[in-house]
Amino acid sequence: MGIPFSQVPTWDDRTPIYVISVAAQLAGMHPQTLRQYDRLGLVTPSRASGRGRRYSAYDVAKLRYVQHLSQEEGVNLAGIRHVLELQSEVEDLRRRVNQLLAEVQRGVGVSRQHTQRSRVFSAGPAGDVIAMGHQQTTTRWIRTQPLELDQR
DSSP: OOOGGGSOOOOOOOOOOOOHHHHHHTSSOHHHHHHHHHHHHHOEEEEOOSSSSSBHHHHHHHHHHHHIIIIIIIOOOHHHHHHHHHHHHHHHHOOOOOOHHHHHHHHHHHHHHHHSSSSEEEEEETTTEEEOOOTTTTTEEEOOSOOOOOOO
């Protein structure tokens, strides 16, 4: 009968599945070039239990990008490393921004619920405190004592 579709493991582009010879062929490179890029930290594949390199589709795409930068753009290996580090940092920052946006959106929903029960206060032009309700009606509170400012 087989495994139900909902239980079939999902594959994504970062699943390490290619041995070095296949990854090199897919990237249009010599396997020794992949080993050099690994030593330099440009494209670091996963390791199988026998310590053999396993490349993902993402790694192969990255190898092609490194080759493009090197051969077509004339960027040296140190420059390529810097470009890859900056792109990784941008990806991390984008992920963080998306997390923060999701938190803010969740917080806005929570604060709207609380706003209906809470009050917001504002300062008037004469220094008096104004209570702002959720319907923007105002109640004016007059200060009975002067405001003391620190005279340092």
